[in-house]
Amino acid sequence: MGTTQAAQGNGAAVADAPEPKYWHLRTVLVRALDSEFSAGEVLPNERDLSARFGVARATLRQALDQLELEGRLVRRRGIGTLVAAPRMGVPVAGTTGRDSWRIVDAGYAPAPAAVAATLGVPADESVHAVRRLRLMHGQAIGAETLYVPETVASHVPAIFARSSIADSSRARSVLRQLQRLELDGESRSVELGVAEEQQARLLERPPGTPVLVLTTRYQAQGGTVAVAVSTYRADMCRLTFGASGVVDVAPAEPVAAEVRTAS
Amino acid sequence: MGTTQAAQGNGAAVADAPEPKYWHLRTVLVRALDSEFSAGEVLPNERDLSARFGVARATLRQALDQLELEGRLVRRRGIGTLVAAPRMGVPVAGTTGRDSWRIVDAGYAPAPAAVAATLGVPADESVHAVRRLRLMHGQAIGAETLYVPETVASHVPAIFARSSIADSSRARSVLRQLQRLELDGESRSVELGVAEEQQARLLERPPGTPVLVLTTRYQAQGGTVAVAVSTYRADMCRLTFGASGVVDVAPAEPVAAEVRTAS
């Protein structure tokens, strides 16, 4: 090494698979985290770490980015980089379950196009929208917006019925009516997304934070009577489905299972 | 701008929320993608784009990283950056469903600690492991490893019974026996992960690719008789649950729903 470049400096395997430095670093750090650190501990700062490993800070950060995506690190501006606690198992309730939710606000406005289509209402028709936060251990881990057409939640007090006043009276009223419905069931989907400004603020994270987007369609009378779009912090949550909403035992972390593949 | 620095150059909002350049760029690009591009189109190359927007290439790439995480872009080395097709709805079958799976191989080896614990077998005890690929439209979208204790799949032909020979005979035998079981149900969980070398190879993606990790616990006779760990490409998949495994209509993309929040 002489010039300015670096790219695949390649410290370990000599000439096989040009493993990127940041990926190798990640592997090293994973091992260190597993053996020498426990949740809540503070890592050395990025400048020290990058010096210790002989890489540029940007490269080190690329490795830390990965680990943060995996939920193994938490970085706090002005504080440092901490070892994250294991992900929480977040039950996805069989019904509009009885968990710790905190109502944020509610309104009456046109739903996003995709939601309107699912609900089978005209694209520009206003619906009730309830926004709430999901809490766990006093932590905001998810933000949800629940969309309910007026035809479903028709008994909203007259004061709110067609206004766009936002408060928790409307929210409570809408939720109550939804719970009273005889639901045929729910269908759900999960995908990866990033938090936009609004969600990011609710989750107390910067915009762009990866989130698990859970979309729930509440079915009744042969149609979809409500849609909920929830965004859960991908770094902290493991969404759990299934008959029992109980705490689950296995974190299922070792993705790269070793399976003997030859004689 | 005169010196070398840049940081919060802040092109738009003058003095309000110091929005990072890359985030602003992302917003601009999202709009462009929505209005001026369609799936499969090739974007201008990164050097041109960064010049056009007056930012460093690294900054542009930060914006593209976000869009790729959201599954809106696909970057192919040596080719270019393409507009991604909308995510596929991937049904998570109610049972060991009849989808397009391709058996990769199978083996007999100790399961990862977490899996062993869930199965209720000693940590060092060998279990059957079947690895298969999930295909959709001829595309590999997920890789799964299924762990079945020997006590459950006991009728494996003698030739494979306790050897570590890996082939599809063992795989088929194990799958057949699992399907014949009377299952009480399955419980599942979904979390975000990154593909390690092995999975990455199967999914034809570089290591570190974000994946949705789906863990399925098959219940029978009051216990867990098998565990499957599946990793799905997070950029291409939307995992769908629910009574009907049918194609779903609403992509639920607009996460940042606009809810009137004041008078």
Added chain:
DNA sequence: GAGTGGTCTAGACCACACG
């Protein structure tokens, strides 16, 4: 003020796919 992570730059080389 000192220390931390977050953002940004300018320039370089590498690995890959194509003609």
Added chain:
DNA sequence: GTGTGGTCTAGACCACTCT
């Protein structure tokens, strides 16, 4: 060879938190 994305560097400033 040419063009593309992928990796890496060295150095800088910004925003935040704590003392």
